[in-house]
Amino acid sequence: MNINNLTRYKTIELKRNLSKVMQKVGVEPQNYYVLIQYRRGCLRGQGQYNSKWIRILMQRNKQPLNEFCYVVEHELHHNLNVRHKDMDNKNIWNDWAKLEGFLEERPLKTKQKRDLVEERHQKTIKKVKEWQTKLKRTETMLKKWKKKLRYYEHKNRKI
Numbered sequence: 001m002n003i004n005n006l007t008r009y010k011t012i013e014l015k016r017n018l019s020k021v022m023q024k025v026g027v028e029p030q031n032y033y034v035l036i037q038y039r040r041g042c043l044r045g046q047g048q049y050n051s052k053w054i055r056i057l058m059q060r061n062k063q064p065l066n067e068f069c070y071v072v073e074h075e076l077h078h079n080l081n082v083r084h085k086d087m088d089n090k091n092i093w094n095d096w097a098k099l100e101g102f103l104e105e106r107p108l109k110t111k112q113k114r115d116l117v118e119e120r121h122q123k124t125i126k127k128v129k130e131w132q133t134k135l136k137r138t139e140t141m142l143k144k145w146k147k148k149l150r151y152y153e154h155k156n157r158k159i
Contacts, residue, residue: 001029006037007058008105017065017103021072024095027079043067047075054079062102069096 001018005011014036022029032052039057046055054075058068073092 001032025076045071045075047078065101066096066099
């Protein structure tokens with residue numbers, strides 16, 4: 001089964017429940033494609049007749065598990081060429097109505113707020129140290145070259 005989960009619901013939990021429903025219906029999960037997306041409003045699904053793919057459109061936050069399983073089974077029946085007039089939706093619902101619980105979304109990863117003032121302060125300290133080091137090197141090199149200049153000036157006077 002290939003699940004394309006475009007939501008924050010846990011894929012492992014979705015796969016476990018999809019497998020349960022497929023087993024009940026008698027469908028082999030191999031070569032099945034399941035697309036799970038968000039949508040406004042209530043849960044709904046889409047499945048084509050005589051195919052091996054379904055699309056489940058879910059609401060955000062908590063999704064009742066019994067409704068999810070019901071919609072998946074309903075769409076799987078469409079894949080088995082069962083039309084609405086031939087489908088016994090009441091019995092399908094009664095099978096899943098007892099199921100309690102919710103599919104829950106993973107929490108959003110929140111970024112920690114950076115302390116920009118402190119970051120800039122540390123960067124400034126680093127730059128001051130760098131420039132002090134450069135200044136010290138420059139002064140040392142200047143001292144060295146002044147010494148050489150004195151040496152050569154002294155040599156030139158003797159000649």
